[in-house]
Amino acid sequence: MLLSDLCRSLRGPIDWYGLQSDQYGVRESKQENPSYEVPEVREVRTCEPLTPSLILITAPAAVGKSTAADFMSNFLKCPILDLSFLQVGDGTLEGALAKSFGIRKNAEFSESLMESQATLIVDALDEAEVRSGQANFRAFVRGLADTASQVSGDRAAIVIFSRAESSRLLQEVFDERRLQYAHFEIRPFGKEQAQRYLERRVSDVYRTRGKEFLHLRHAGPFAEARNILFRVLASAIDSKVDDFWSESDVRDFLGYAPVLDVAAEYLAVDNFATLGSPIGFSQGSGFDQWGLVATVIDQLLLREQSKFVTQFMLMNIFQQHGNPSLHPILYSPEEQCARLLDYVENMSLPLELPAGLPIALREGYETAADTQLSNHPFLRGDGWFNVIFRDYVTARAQRAPQTSETAAKTIRRNLLSSGWKHSPMYAFFSHALGKDSSGRSSSCHSEDVGALYESFKSICETDDQLLTAVGRVASRLVATFSIDRGNEESVGPLHFFTHEGTTSVTFPRELSYANIWEIPEVILGGDQSSFKFGPGVYISSADLLFSSSEIQVYVGSEETPVLLTAKTLTSDSLKIQADAPKFMVLCEEELSFPWSKYQRRIDLGGLAADSREKRALYLELRRIVLRFKDAKDGEAAVYQPFMDNLVIGGNERARKVLDYLQEIGCVSLFRSMYLLDFAKFAALGISRSQLRDLEMTNSAMMVSVDLLKFSKK
Known part of the structure; x- marks a missing residue:
């Protein structure tokens, strides 16, 4: 039902009672708002067949309770x-x-109210809770319940607007007093409502900018751009649904007025055709929508900060000890993110009050911030409103300069735990929030790489392949992620550079199609008992540690086996479930059971340093050649950006190997593809199957010598 239908079930006087003064918190909204989009309301609780004394109407923050x-x-x-x-x-x-x-009109109004011949609306209950403190707020609620209990007519006489969280105390008091009430919730806009609201907001933006209402003049192109924008935003939540407005999670987000307000800023352009380009928004890239979503969420945090500051500065304690210079540091977006993680995820983060906050304000500020947090627009009850807000808050808290290393470490530990349910949003927000000035790469801690992998993995469908490359560049790591969707458009690649001096990575659950080279320390496994390997995994590290108690390897007969190479390998009471040809380990030290079954030895002879380098070059040759897929008779192919960005990346040794293959004519570049000539490669005397199984033939040893000579030139 619409809010207007609910109004018809109530009763009002023929005319206004008329106020003597509007200085005491009571007002009359005599000016009709013709552009108001009447929302739908959903009945949450009824007291039928009894008559309610009052009606409670709740909604999340920024839905428009005061306008309603x-x-x-x-x-x-x-x-x-x-x-x-x-x-x-x-x-x-x-x-x-x-x-x-005034005394006379108040007596007249109060009598009509008690007989249900008039209606009183109570608004902004949640804001009063922040400013007044719990004791005073409870006293007000009890008085409101006393008044409502005296209503004796045949319909409700009092309507209360509040956020859902602030209404809990009301409901507790009403239930204690056995007060009859009905509870309705304002729903986000549906498709048609959102379109009408958005059209009016675009008009407001054009009016503010002093421009012509182009969306009315060019209705067709505007509608197309608007629908693309809705589709892009919806794909951030559920990319598999065509009729996305029918999905409640999508509607909750797209029908949220602040989201539409930000969307209006994007749509109020001079040429709607430009919105199909990367400058505006695009479906084709696979992740462009996340910049827009991040902007929307950031605006909500700033709005919440402004609302809190407005209320806090009116408190007596602030007027006694505060000053306007404190406003920017109060309840900042970063502080909100840290508090939300502590509140919902129980992370026990060390929360620090804003620097520069006077000691006399600290206790009052803490109380007000805690109260405001329980009414945060990112929350629904004690949990998150949706996973979009959770992952944005997590990514922003990790990357905020104000977040201590202790707090950041706690967040990382939670992200790598089995209890965290990953979604694609964390990875995309991490990239958007940490981007450098070029916009091509982002920054992160090296221990975030495993969580990024899990996040990207969560977007993959059955036939998708998440291709991962992680390598060392000086005192940092570079991690690249791309999702190969076969004939469909792929996602990525997305690049991350780790913070200076962070070079340890952890993968908590599983790993497939990953190239990890020259990493000082790789940890496989988390708080789960089992770690799973899929095909196409190559790891080269100084120290390789397994924290799980079991390894399971799933590699098909035609798929590339798992190859681990390390100086030292550490595990404790480990069980391995794998076929020996599909799981191979190279280690400088002699390994005991169960590793001994899978250990391979490559003795290339010669001096120790050259021997190690020949081995490393040969392993890079294996890794590169096995990436080529049969294209046509006599050739195999691989997409150039995939080879350059993921397989090679910043690996100088791998680049030398590719240069070697090109120099001897085995590999050539044609348009955007690297091509491998089977006949010329066969002349080397080694086959791809021998490479796959690490068979060290005489030809393989000759090739490794040639590789070493080429690399020294």
């Missing part, structure tokens, strides 16, 4: 008790009405 209150006031010709600037307590309701109406 104004609509009802105008529809019913009834007053609004606006608590947004009041310090509430016992007797606030009666005092505000008496001072606003």
